[in-house]
Amino acid sequence: MSVKELEKTATLEHAGDGQHHGDGILGEQFETLEQQNTSYLIGMWAFIVQEVLFFGAIFAAYAIYRFKYVTEFTLAHHELSVPFGTLNTFVLLFSSYTMARAVRAAMQNRHKKQAFYLFLTFLFAGVFMVNKYFEYSAKFEHHLFPGGDYDAHKVVKHAKEKGELRVVEENGREFYELGKTRDGQFTAFTKVTPEEFEQRTRLFFGFYFVMTGLHGLHVLIGMIIIGILIGRAWIDHLKNKPIADFMPVEMTGLYWHLVDIVWIFLFPLLYLIGR
Amino acid sequence: MATATYTGTEKPNYLNWKTTVASWLLTYDHKRIAILYLVSISIFFLLGGLAAAFIRLDLATPKGDLLTSDIYNKMFTTHGVIMIFLFLIPSIPAVFGNFLLPLMIGARDVAFPRLNLLSWYFFMAGALLVLIALFRGGIDTGWTFYTPYSSSFAKGEVSLAIVGVFLAGFASIFTGINFLVTIHKMRAPGMTWFRLPLFVWAMYATSLIQVLGTPVVAITLLLVAVERTFRIGIFDPNLGGDPILYQHLFWFYSHPAVYIMILPAMGVISEVLSAFSKRRVFGYHFVAFSSLAIAIIGFLVWGHHMFSTGQSMYAGIVFSFLTWIVAIPSAIKIFNWMATIWKGRVHWDTPMLYALGFMGLFVIGGLTGLHLAAMATNVHLTDTYFIVAHFHYVMVGGAIMGYLAALHFWWPKMTGRMYPEGWGKLAAMLVFVGFNLTFFPQFILGYMGMPRRYHSYPEEWAVLNVLSTAGSSVLGFGYLLPVIYLTWSLKYGKVVTERNPWGARGLEWELVDPVPDPHNFERIPIVTRPAYDYAHPEEPTGFVPKPRPVVVGGKDG
Amino acid sequence: MAGHSESHVHPVSLYTRTLWWLMALLVLTVAAGFIPNVPNWLGVVIALTIAVWKATIVIMNFMHVRFSGKLAWLFAGAGFFWLLIMLAFAFADYVSRPWEPFHGWPE
Amino acid sequence: MWNFPLVPPTASEEGVGISILYWVITGLAVIFGSIVLFGVIYLAVRYRADNNAVDRSNAVDSDLRVELAWTLVPLVLALIMFGWAAKLYADIYAPREGYYEVFVIGKQWMWHCQHPNGVRENNVLTLPAGRLVKATIISQDVLHAFSIPAFRVKRDAVPGRYNAMYFTPTKPGEYHLFCTEYCGTKHSEMIGKVIVLPEKEFQAWLEKGGQGLATATTSMGGGAAAGGGTLTLAQQGEQTFKALGCNACHMNPNSAVKVPDITKTWGSDIMLEDGRVVKGDEAYIRESILNPGAKIHKGYQNLMPPYQGQVSEEQLVQLIAYIQSLADSSTGGN
Known part of the structure; x- marks a missing residue:
């Protein structure tokens, strides 16, 4: 571009300058709304990239042990409730949908609709967290939280009932044989000491709590932000504001979908392995 | 919009237009945030330096008579954690990146000023936790937090320090996100990618690493803290875990982190060499792309920290191969810098002395990296003083020389005062000589096999160690001098009245007041010429279109 | 420019269709988990394939990457690409360890 | 005072190769380093601002040919060095045959070495000159690294798994033995020596049950293996x-x-x-x-x-x- 053209563009951009800066939507560091919007979008994407690697590293660690202790992890994961997990996946997928609708409504400046869909999203997130609360408290109750009173006996009991674990005694010591019963015939895959079994199932629940805990934290943070956005959308509605900045909703949407995606991977990896 | 509170008589600038404490602590101005970072990391640098002084003094005698081995271990951990996480990683990006990026690309601020301030608060919160951990008895894991020692054996507030590093890590991520978006979206009209100053290219590459690498180390360290608290065997073999996995995840970030430290310094050197040679940086495109190449290939070489750990040989060979490849972009930069001086008009001012010093030290650091890229010699040299010398040549000789060059070069723009030139030159010489005295003997010690992190050592190595300790006192004095005279110059230094005291090119020199006002530019400038256009000194790099009335105040009014 | 298309409002049917797909895949992944006698590795492959599928739909339709400019593609791609680098290089070590011969290397 | 070494002794076959590689890389580094160091000083002095006697005409900003030259020349050298170093690396870490095997167990903060004939040594490892040795290394607690600078070899001791390395001591003598992976408070005291004896003396020493040189025979693990010395x-x-x-x-x-x-x-x-x-x-x-x-x-x-x-x-x-x-x-x- 020639200097003349450049100056023309710059001047044009400045033409709308006062109007935009005045209405409180355009940040002072930006020249145009378009620049601001893409900046926020790209910034959010950069943040998502960061989140992908954040969760990715822990998925990598999980994968290593998932391979190393296949049988123990499979037995331990029976303690997770598939109905609860499925319900939560359903709820979260649905909340992603309502979030997408909220973003759409925000782009159309339909504040009431936006508030409605945000509220639905908030509600689904709440259902997710309540579910999570019940799941967690069941784990705590059964001493499956890998803290001081961790105890694998629940896992052992269930595995025994399913015919996937057998207690054997040799040389006065107790061992667990892990395997499968088919046609009344038990085939052992591996044999471990009770201590090892405890260690490895503890590792599984460690991963379970760290991964779902970090995910849950993200859901909570998302709920707080969505809560604020509901309030803002409602105020916009009451004030009958013709135009509102839809970027906060759009960015929250991106964040929310990311939280959804993390769960899309967590669900099969934790709840559905090797049944 | 800002309300005017400024009542002074001078032209308002970002330093004097508001002076309350709150106006500093709640500022969204990238320049003020840069100053906040500058002050905080200077304090951490002195703390880390103090720990280093204790280490060197203790090593003056083979038995290590000054400290007990326990305190010695805590000292080198303190030194490493502070210097790496609280000084080197934020040093050039958070101080000069913040101060200069918007000025260099012709923007009013970074894309996300509030995130920028938040990043400083994250950094300070992290630093506070680290310091609390250190004052409550210290930690002795080494800055690498290697498992299972850190997760199952080490005493002390390791988890607290880890949470501190975690928070500081997020400060770094926020800075990275901010800069990536700023460089992509905030460039002034006419500021095309290939008109960007090379410092901006270097910052872009650095930000990539910050965003892509830091989250991995954050979660990894968090897992160590979890393992400590709940005895989950993620990294401790006695609990069923794998320490090699920790090393993979740790070095996935921590090797590229070396480039977080050195790439910005390389950017500074490009600016300074060209400004004081009055010549366009030779092979601009090659220098720019070599920064990107370093950032990207740098992610593929982490396994070279693990040649002797029992990593698979096949993986090791791939990592070694890529390590040799990543040396090439650095070589390209060095040769292009030499060609920049060629046929230039070289002014021997203090920043240039530091830049030349950088060339000397970085070349030694880089070339000794070849001994470590070679798998066979790596096995002999790893975890010895050769490593210590090598990474100090790169990080201290490279990154800190770059940092000091930047500090002197942009000091008049940041403060409106000139540093005392004579003292500056003296300090630059002292740092260079002291540095070589301190660290060159360590190459020899390393080749002889002296292990790092040793509190005592065999008698026959005493002479070289004494030499190193003696050198470190010269180096320490060399570092103290700038602290003193730069502080002095804030009040007594010569006031800078011209925009461009060095006759440099670049928007921050040509279009911005001696001390920038809170807006940076009255209006967004238009860039008309490439960077470093020293061949046409009569035509400025860009111009500010039509003036508009000065509104006093800034984004944080 | 990128920004223009990003502020474009998409029809509701896009989101509804995506939701139905996601629900179908959810049923599929749960059902696949209950097929008896599936080898463990195959179960993982099935579960991850469906998960990647679901994630892709969400990224493309809900997160509008399909309609976004090059920059959004670049950023979205970079995260997953780097994750792949990390996984590939770290697992390469684990996978190749048993390859080392025991009887000495052939000369 | 002035009698201090600047290079370590070289006492193994593999060490010779690694030393040669080390000095070749050092030589290359000196050549390239000198080009840059002296080149920079020369250029900066010659083209100083007040020197108007030099020719500054035709100062080009870039030149593809020189860029390619200083990209490709280091690249080729780098690839050669890479291959050579990888080969030497394989010599010490890749499995070989016909070795004398010693087991090394590291723990906070000592080295425990076991010979095939039952001799145990703590913080000392006695080896025969001229025979290929395989050291199988493991740790009981944290990471350690078994390092013998005179042989130019080193291997991490990782808890829970064996790591091996191969080397051939050549010169009889006493050499340093270090732990080079930080392992806690007394990391710097986890040291010892490697004693290389001529083959005959070594056999005699082994037959005597390692007396006179082995410092201790106390068992680290206890249990059924308290026999040391007389049994293999x-x-x-x-x-x-x-x-x-x-x-x-x-x-x-x-x-x-x-x-x-x-x-x-x-x-x-x-x-x-x-x-x-x-x-x-x-x-x-x-x-x-x-x-x-x-x-x-x-x-x-x-x-x-x-x-x-x-x-x-x-x-x-x-x-x-x-x-x-x-x-x-x-x-x-x-």
Whole structure:
């Protein structure tokens, strides 16, 4: 571009300058709304990239042990409730949908609709967290939280009932044989000491709590932000504001979908392995 | 919009237009945030330096008579954690990146000023936790937090320090996100990618690493803290875990982190060499792309920290191969810098002395990296003083020389005062000589096999160690001098009245007041010429279109 | 420019269709988990394939990457690409360890 | 005072190669370093601002040919160096045959070394000159690294797994032994020496049960292996084997239980139940004792109890030596 053209563009951009800066939507560091919007979008994407690697590293660690202790992890994961997990996946997928609708409504400046869909999203997130609360408290109750009173006996009991674990005694010591019963015939895959079994199932629940805990934290943070956005959308509605900045909703949407995606991977990896 | 509170008589600038404490602590101005970072990391640098002084003094005698081995271990951990996480990683990006990026690309601020301030608060919160951990008895894991020692054996507030590093890590991520978006979206009209100053290219590459690498180390360290608290065997073999996995995840970030430290310094050197040679940086495109190449290939070489750990040989060979490849972009930069001086008009001012010093030290650091890229010699040299010398040549000789060059070069723009030139030159010489005295003997010690992190050592190595300790006192004095005279110059230094005291090119020199006002530019400038256009000194790099009335105040009014 | 298309409002049917797909895949992944006698590795492959599928739909339709400019593609791609680098290089070590011969290397 | 070394002694075959590589790289570094260092000083002085006598015309900003030159020349050199170094690396870490094996166990903060004939040494390792040595290294607690600068070799001691390295001591003498991976408070006291004896003296020393040089014979792991000195490592292993009751099934022709033939384990390719083939090496034997179910021999059932937490690292190396000796005696040695 020639200097003349450049100056023309710059001047044009400045033409709308006062109007935009005045209405409180355009940040002072930006020249145009378009620049601001893409900046926020790209910034959010950069943040998502960061989140992908954040969760990715822990998925990598999980994968290593998932391979190393296949049988123990499979037995331990029976303690997770598939109905609860499925319900939560359903709820979260649905909340992603309502979030997408909220973003759409925000782009159309339909504040009431936006508030409605945000509220639905908030509600689904709440259902997710309540579910999570019940799941967690069941784990705590059964001493499956890998803290001081961790105890694998629940896992052992269930595995025994399913015919996937057998207690054997040799040389006065107790061992667990892990395997499968088919046609009344038990085939052992591996044999471990009770201590090892405890260690490895503890590792599984460690991963379970760290991964779902970090995910849950993200859901909570998302709920707080969505809560604020509901309030803002409602105020916009009451004030009958013709135009509102839809970027906060759009960015929250991106964040929310990311939280959804993390769960899309967590669900099969934790709840559905090797049944 | 800002309300005017400024009542002074001078032209308002970002330093004097508001002076309350709150106006500093709640500022969204990238320049003020840069100053906040500058002050905080200077304090951490002195703390880390103090720990280093204790280490060197203790090593003056083979038995290590000054400290007990326990305190010695805590000292080198303190030194490493502070210097790496609280000084080197934020040093050039958070101080000069913040101060200069918007000025260099012709923007009013970074894309996300509030995130920028938040990043400083994250950094300070992290630093506070680290310091609390250190004052409550210290930690002795080494800055690498290697498992299972850190997760199952080490005493002390390791988890607290880890949470501190975690928070500081997020400060770094926020800075990275901010800069990536700023460089992509905030460039002034006419500021095309290939008109960007090379410092901006270097910052872009650095930000990539910050965003892509830091989250991995954050979660990894968090897992160590979890393992400590709940005895989950993620990294401790006695609990069923794998320490090699920790090393993979740790070095996935921590090797590229070396480039977080050195790439910005390389950017500074490009600016300074060209400004004081009055010549366009030779092979601009090659220098720019070599920064990107370093950032990207740098992610593929982490396994070279693990040649002797029992990593698979096949993986090791791939990592070694890529390590040799990543040396090439650095070589390209060095040769292009030499060609920049060629046929230039070289002014021997203090920043240039530091830049030349950088060339000397970085070349030694880089070339000794070849001994470590070679798998066979790596096995002999790893975890010895050769490593210590090598990474100090790169990080201290490279990154800190770059940092000091930047500090002197942009000091008049940041403060409106000139540093005392004579003292500056003296300090630059002292740092260079002291540095070589301190660290060159360590190459020899390393080749002889002296292990790092040793509190005592065999008698026959005493002479070289004494030499190193003696050198470190010269180096320490060399570092103290700038602290003193730069502080002095804030009040007594010569006031800078011209925009461009060095006759440099670049928007921050040509279009911005001696001390920038809170807006940076009255209006967004238009860039008309490439960077470093020293061949046409009569035509400025860009111009500010039509003036508009000065509104006093800034984004944080 | 990128920004223009990003502020474009998409029809509701896009989101509804995506939701139905996601629900179908959810049923599929749960059902696949209950097929008896599936080898463990195959179960993982099935579960991850469906998960990647679901994630892709969400990224493309809900997160509008399909309609976004090059920059959004670049950023979205970079995260997953780097994750792949990390996984590939770290697992390469684990996978190749048993390859080392025991009887000495052939000369 | 002025009599201090600047280079380490070179006392192994592999060390010679690595030293040559080291000095070649150093030579290259000096050449390139000098070009840059002296080049920069020369240019900066010659083109100083007040020197108007020099020719500054035709100062180009870029030139593809020189860029390619200083990209490709270092690249080619780098690739050569890479290949050479990888080869030498394989010499010390890749499996070789015909070695004298010593087991090294690291723990906070000492080195414990075991010879095949049962001699144990703490913080000292005595080796014969002129023979290929394989050091099999493991740690009991945290990471350590077994480093002998005079041989230019080093290997991490990782808890839970064996790492091996190979080297051939050449010059008799006493050399430093260090722990180079930070391991806690007394990391810098986890040192010792490596003593290289001429082959004959070494044999004599071994036969005397390592007296005079070995500093201690106290057992680190305790248990069934308190015999040290008079029994070979394999014999100690046999005792441990019996003490743990392994002989109830293994090596018992009348056993009611069908067990794999452990005399054929060492050095063979073992077909597993799931179709994989593994090597019958130290790592496999170790895993099969601690966690027998992990890799089940094809055609056998998973009957053996795991010995995790039941045997010390020291006993494990004895058992491994014993199982090795079984294979050696049935095939005629390696």
